[in-house]
Amino acid sequence: MCTGKCSRFIGASLYPLALTSIICNILLFFPGWDVQYAKDGHITEEVKYMGGLIGGGIMVLVPAIHIHLTGKQGCCANRCGMFLSIAFAAVGVAGALYSFAVAMSGLVNGPLCRVGLIWMTPFKDKENSYLHNQNTWFLCTSPDNVIQFNIALFSTLAAVGAVETILCSIQMINGLFGCLCGTCKSKETY
Template sequence: MCTGQCSRCIGLILIPLAFICIGANLLLIFPNAERKWVHHITLQVWLMGGIIGGGLFILCPGCAAIRAGGKGCCGAGCCGNRCRMLRSVFSSAFGVLGSFYCLVVSATGLGHGPLCMVESGQWEYPFLNLPNGTNYLMNQTMWDTCIEPKDIVMWNVVLFSILLASSSIELVLCTLQTINAVIGVFCGDCRKKNKKGDGD
C-alpha cells in the first residue's frame, strides 16, 4: 500500500474515534444521563481528556491524513503530494500528544474510581486509597459502596474504558501516520501522474 492510500485509511479511522471520545466524555459529565449530578463528577472528567485530547486534537490530524491521501497540492503526481504529507507530519505529532493526554487522564480516572455518595452521606472517592492488592475493578461487590448516583461505578468504568481503548488506538495510528507521512515527504505517495479517480 502506498503512503497516500495508507494516509487516507488512517484518517478515515481517526475521525470516528475522535467523535467516540467526545461522546464518551460528554456522557461522563452527565452520570446516568441526569443533569443533577454534574456538580459531583471526578476531576478526570473535568480535565476533558476525551473532548480535548482524544477528540479535538485528533480531528485535525485525521482530516490532514485524508487530505494527504488526496490528489496532491498541485494535481495528481506533480510533487508526490509531499506538501500535504509534510503538514500531516506535524498534525500527526500533535495528535500523538492529544491521544497520550486522553490515555493518561482516562487511565487515572479508572484507577481513582468515581466520586460518589457513600453510606455516611459524604461525597468521596471510596476506591482511591484501597489496601495493596485490592482492585475495585475486579471486585464488583465493592461497587455497592457508592449509593448515589445509582450505578455510577459501572457508568465510569465503561466510559473511561472506551476512552482508554480509543485513545490507545489513536496513539498507535497517529504514530504510524507520522512515520508514514515522513516517508511520503521523501518518497512521494506512489501515485502515477496518469492515475485518475483520486479525490481530495
C-alpha cells in the same frame, strides 16, 4: 500500500474514533443519566480534565482532516503535504496519549459518589483495586450504577486513545516515507 492510500485510510479511521471519544467524555458529565449531578458539581475529577473531548477528540480530529486530505489528489498529495502530516500526526499522538492517561487515571481512582451523606472518591489510593473486587461497590449509593457507568466509558476512552495513538504513530512513519520518497500518484492525475 501507497503512502497516499495509507493516509486516506488512517484519516478515515480517526474520524469515528474521535467522535466516540467526544461522545464518551460528554456522557461522563451525566452519571446515572441525570443532569443534576453536573449542576451540583458532583462529577468525577478526571471527567473535568476533558481528555476525551480535547485530547482524543479535537486534538485528533484536526490532524485526521489534514491526514485524510494528504492522501487525496491535488496540492496536498505531495512531499510537503506528507511532511506536514508528520507534525499533525504528532499532535494527534499527544492528544490521544492525554486522553488515554486521563482515562486510565479515572479507572484507577474510581468515581466520585455519595457514601452515606458524604460525596467522595472512596476507591482512590486504596491498595486493592475496586475493579477486581465488586463486593466493595455497595459503598457508592448515588448516582445509580456510577461505577459501571464510569468503568464502561473510561475503558472505552482508554481503548480509543490507544488505537488513536497507534494510528497517528503509523501516520508519522508513513508521512516520513511519503516525504522522502513521494506519494504513489502519477503525474497525470495532477
